[in-house]
Amino acid sequence: MSKATYPLKLPTSIKAAAARLAKEDGVSLNQWIATAVAQKIGAVETAAEFFTRRAEGRTGSGLGRILDMVPNRPPEPGDELPEGWTPDRLRHN
Numbered sequence: 001m002s003k004a005t006y007p008l009k010l011p012t013s014i015k016a017a018a019a020r021l022a023k024e025d026g027v028s029l030n031q032w033i034a035t036a037v038a039q040k041i042g043a044v045e046t047a048a049e050f051f052t053r054r055a056e057g058r059t060g061s062g063l064g065r066i067l068d069m070v071p072n073r074p075p076e077p078g079d080e081l082p083e084g085w086t087p088d089r090l091r092h093n
Helices: 012-025 028-055 063-068 087-092
Strands: none
Touching: 012 028
């Protein structure tokens, strides 16, 4: 396996926690961080693949029918849209 170096700057508290956990696991800090990054990559890629497979063949064309079934009433307390919100703001995100 080829390896690359990368200068990593961590907040002191995160580095201290990672060092403590690496020591508890009996591995070097470098190995612990590499494993943590690998686990995160696996989780993100797995989630992306899941949603890609889940969406296969779907266009969203039936969404309007589902939304038409939502009752027309004021939102529950705490579910209000932020002041000044407009639907066109969704299109710019």
